[in-house]
Amino acid sequence: MSRREAIESAVRILAPRIPRHEFEAVTDHALGSRGLHTASPETAAWLSLTAYIRHRLTDYDDLLDDGYDMESARFFVLDDMNAVLEEWGSPRRVQADDEAE
Numbered sequence: 001m002s003r004r005e006a007i008e009s010a011v012r013i014l015a016p017r018i019p020r021h022e023f024e025a026v027t028d029h030a031l032g033s034r035g036l037h038t039a040s041p042e043t044a045a046w047l048s049l050t051a052y053i054r055h056r057l058t059d060y061d062d063l064l065d066d067g068y069d070m071e072s073a074r075f076f077v078l079d080d081m082n083a084v085l086e087e088w089g090s091p092r093r094v095q096a097d098d099e100a101e
Contacts, residue, residue, distance in 0.1 A: 003041065004031060010045035015088035018049075026052045049093055053084045 001009075007030045011023060019028070030036055032049035039047065054060045057079045063073035075096065082093045 005025065005040035006033060007045050007048075010042045011049060014042075014045055014049055015085065015090045017089040022052065022056075023089060025056075045093070049085075049090075050081065053081050057081075057084050 004027065008023075008027050011018065011026055011030075015023075015026075026045070026048050027029055029052060030041075030044040033044075033048065036047060045052040054074070054077060058077035060073050060077045063076055064070065068076070078094060078096060
């Protein structure tokens with residue numbers, strides 16, 4: 001199994017109802033990110049999925065632009081992120097402790 005296939009499989013498990021265009025974006029990000037290059041496919045898929053949701057589907061970047069620090073901005077979008085994960089059928093949720101890292 002190629003790395004792409006392993007990441008695609010992990011994304012499908014993590015978000016079985018993710019829309020196709022977002023599935024492609026998350027997979028491509030997981031494969032193209034230098035920081036995720038050495039991560040396991042499952043870890044790369046999760047981190048890419050949560051980053052995609054945070055930056056594309058919440059007000060996170062707007063909060064940063066408005067002067068909020070990263071930790072506060074992540075706190076304020078946590079519920080929105082988890083709502084998307086639920087909508088996409090994910091068995092996992094982002095925890096406040098995860099966001100503090």
